[in-house]
Amino acid sequence: MKLYTYSGAPNPRRVHIYLAEKGIEIPFEQVDVMKRASRTPEFLSRVNSMGGIPVLELDDGSHIAESIAICRYFEVEQPDPPLFGVSAREQAIVEMWTRRIELNFMMPVGMVWIHGSPLTKGVVKEQLPEMAEQNQTAVRRYFKFLDRHLEQNDFLAGDGFSIADIVALCTMDFAAQLNGLPHSPEQTHLDRWYQSVAGRPSAKA
Ligand SMILES: N[C@@H](CCC(=O)N[C@@H](CS)C(=O)NCC(=O)O)C(=O)O
Numbered sequence: 001m002k003l004y005t006y007s008g009a010p011n012p013r014r015v016h017i018y019l020a021e022k023g024i025e026i027p028f029e030q031v032d033v034m035k036r037a038s039r040t041p042e043f044l045s046r047v048n049s050m051g052g053i054p055v056l057e058l059d060d061g062s063h064i065a066e067s068i069a070i071c072r073y074f075e076v077e078q079p080d081p082p083l084f085g086v087s088a089r090e091q092a093i094v095e096m097w098t099r100r101i102e103l104n105f106m107m108p109v110g111m112v113w114i115h116g117s118p119l120t121k122g123v124v125k126e127q128l129p130e131m132a133e134q135n136q137t138a139v140r141r142y143f144k145f146l147d148r149h150l151e152q153n154d155f156l157a158g159d160g161f162s163i164a165d166i167v168a169l170c171t172m173d174f175a176a177q178l179n180g181l182p183h184s185p186e187q188t189h190l191d192r193w194y195q196s197v198a199g200r201p202s203a204k205a
Contacts, residue, residue, distance in 0.1 A: 003028040004047060004055040010174035012054035014067040017166045020202035022078055034123070068098065071163055083163045097156040097164035101171060105142045108135035109175045117179065139181050147187035169197045
């Protein structure tokens with residue numbers, strides 16, 4: 001078993017944090033996505049037909065792509081501590097927040113990265129600056145939404161730390177560190193949550 005990953009990339013980082021929370025150690029292999037190493041004919045045909053990382057390679061030679069699918073694999077293999085909820089209600093709430101963060105938060109940050117970053121200029125076919133601007137606005141709006149939600153909740157899905165917090169933390173750091181979009185410390189509820197999750201030992205994974 002091994003994980004194809006790339007240090008500093010937000011989607012593989014979800015898996016690294018998740019594994020650290022579980023205390024699971026597996027070997028990994030770096031794939032330089034900035035050099036399009038996950039888009040070679042060999043990688044596309046043998047590892048992930050969609051291109052991109054993370055990808056988990058199992059001992060039988062099969063591959064699982066998508067960060068959340070990889071974490072779900074380990075959740076079944078090692079349920080404790082639970083990071084996808086336990087009861088039907090908890091699992092649904094965790095799923096709800098994970099999907100919200102991926103679709104309404106990570107997606108616009110990704111659009112800012114693709115259309116507004118000098119680092120992706122040579123990699124994407126065409127950058128559309130107005131696309132970057134629109135999505136910057138969407139990200140800033142989402143910070144406000146999260147701040148309001150976290151006024152009433154310790155963690156995104158309620159009382160307990162979950163995969164939804166991991167996805168949101170990776171998105172926040174990606175927004176701030178690579179896209180110049182930090183949250184405001186005046187968003188005190190979001191900031192309290194951020195300091196709490198970023199301060200966990202797993203966040204250094
Ligand atoms: N939805 C996927 C997204 C994977 C993804 O976009 N990975 C990025 C790195 S953060 C990547 O590999 N980009 C390079 C490429 O797609 O060629 C997941 O959650 O794993």
